[in-house]
Amino acid sequence: MIESLILLIVGFVLLVRGADAFVDAAAGVARRFHIPAIIIGTTLVAIGTSAPEAAISIAAALKGSNGVSIGNVIGSNITNIFLILGLTAVIGALPIHKNTKRYELPFVGLVTLMLVGVGIWVGSVSRVAAFIFLAMFVGFIVYTVFMARQSNDTTPEIKTFSMPMTILMIIAGIVAIVLGSNLTVDSAMDIATRLGVSDRVIGLTLVALGTSLPELAVCIAAALKREYDMAVGNIVGSNIFNILFVLGTAAAIHPLPFNPAFIFDGAIAMLAIIMLMILTARGSRLGRVGGIMFLIAYATYIIYLI
Numbered sequence: 001m002i003e004s005l006i007l008l009i010v011g012f013v014l015l016v017r018g019a020d021a022f023v024d025a026a027a028g029v030a031r032r033f034h035i036p037a038i039i040i041g042t043t044l045v046a047i048g049t050s051a052p053e054a055a056i057s058i059a060a061a062l063k064g065s066n067g068v069s070i071g072n073v074i075g076s077n078i079t080n081i082f083l084i085l086g087l088t089a090v091i092g093a094l095p096i097h098k099n100t101k102r103y104e105l106p107f108v109g110l111v112t113l114m115l116v117g118v119g120i121w122v123g124s125v126s127r128v129a130a131f132i133f134l135a136m137f138v139g140f141i142v143y144t145v146f147m148a149r150q151s152n153d154t155t156p157e158i159k160t161f162s163m164p165m166t167i168l169m170i171i172a173g174i175v176a177i178v179l180g181s182n183l184t185v186d187s188a189m190d191i192a193t194r195l196g197v198s199d200r201v202i203g204l205t206l207v208a209l210g211t212s213l214p215e216l217a218v219c220i221a222a223a224l225k226r227e228y229d230m231a232v233g234n235i236v237g238s239n240i241f242n243i244l245f246v247l248g249t250a251a252a253i254h255p256l257p258f259n260p261a262f263i264f265d266g267a268i269a270m271l272a273i274i275m276l277m278i279l280t281a282r283g284s285r286l287g288r289v290g291g292i293m294f295l296i297a298y299a300t301y302i303i304y305l306i
Contacts, residue, residue, distance in 0.1 A: 001194050004187040011183030012210040015052040018176025022051065025169035028161050052211045053242055055177045057250040059185045060203070066256045068188055070125070071203020072211060073247050074265045077112070077239040078204075079212045081272040082298035084219050085235055089291025091223040096232045096280045099147060104236045109273045111136065111243045116266035119258030125251040133248030140240055184210070200259055201305050232276075232286065268301055 053076055060068035088094060111133075118129045161169065184207065192202040215238060250256060275297070279290040 001191070004190045004194070007183050007187040008191065008206065008210065011180045011185075011187060012052075012213065014176045014180030015055060015184065015211070016180075016213070018051075018173045018180055020173075021169045022173025022177065025161065025166045025173060028166055029170075051177060052180075054246045054249055055180065056184055056207060056211060057246050058253055059178075059182055060199075061250045061254040061256055063185055063189075065185060065189055065199045065203075067199030067201075067259060068185055068203035068207055069250055069256055070247065070258065070262055071200045071265070072207045073242045074115075074262060074269055075204035075208025076212050076242055077108075077269050078265070078272055078298070078301065079208050080215060080235045080239055081276055082294045082301070083209075084212060084216045085232065085276070085286060086291045086294030086298060087216070088219045088223045089286045089294070090288050091220065093288065094223075094232050094286040096284055096286060098284075100233045100236055101277070101280060101284075103143075104233065104240070105273060105277050107140070108236050108239045108243075109270060109277075111240060112266060112269050112273065115243055115247065116263060116270075119260075119262055119266070122258070124258050125247055125256040127252055127255055130248045130251035130255075133244045134252065137241070137244035137248055140244060144237070197306075198261075200261055200265075204265060205302060205305060232280075272297070 053072055056072050057069040060066070060072070085094065114133075115125070118125055122129065188202045188207050189199055191206065192199045215235065219235070247256070272294075275290075275293070276286070279293075280286055
């Protein structure tokens with residue numbers, strides 16, 4: 001058991017570090033080919049932040065652990081709103097952009113409903129559903145780039161490396177992502193077996209929390225520095241990426257049977273979105289009271305699962 005927990009942590013570290021190295025190198029290559037920084041920042045880097053979830057979901061699907069594959073995505077989306085936004089809002093009230101309220105929040109609700117609907121009616125996330133998700137993902141990328149061009153937000157500084165270093169970083173990043181995803185899935189399944197719980201529960205809890213740790217660290221660090229501006233938008237965008245890109249990619253490679261138990265988890269994910277919409281409907285901030293409500297909701301959900 002202890003060995004599996006250690007391997008799980010090692011897997012998470014490899015995933016995060018591998019994704020960082022791969023994204024930095026790939027962004028440098030894109031910069032060399034004079035791809036605009038705004039496009040790199042809103043597409044490649046954004047996809048890179050979902051690389052751990054994607055790697056785990058694909059590895060789990062190929063190993064037949066669909067509970068981890070789908071549970072990782074739904075659990076990450078619940079964790080992102082209830083835990084990460086909850087903790088960040090307790091530290092300081094979070095502003096929410098008008099476009100996030102009007103377009104992105106309803107859109108993440110729509111894709112969540114689509115995921116649950118496909119699961120209920122089809123019984124799996126099929127390749128047809130996967131291609132629909134991926135087509136919607138492309139549309140969301142186009143929207144993101146368009147909105148970034150309309151705003152005055154500065155694009156992140158992009159590092160460039162020598163070509164040998166770039167190639168080395170890309171190879172090392174891919175190797176770390178593959179090894180990390182396999183270690184994470186294997187150790188998570190071993191822990192589930194030893195504890196006598198389903199891979200769905202492990203995917204919704206341990207794996208989801210582990211893949212959300214980078215977002216948690218970034219949001220808390222930003223809150224402590226009073227840099228709250230993009231927290232809500234980034235989390236909502238991450239939830240959209242998780243369903244459309246992560247599950248779309250995993251299901252395109254290997255269709256994912258949908259456990260009926262995920263209907264409840266999907267309802268909790270929808271509840272998180274609805275609560276966020278209600279709490280920010282009249283104002284433009286998510287306050288401390290809302291943050292505490294989110295944390296209570298997350299704790300209740302985890303206790304129920306365990």
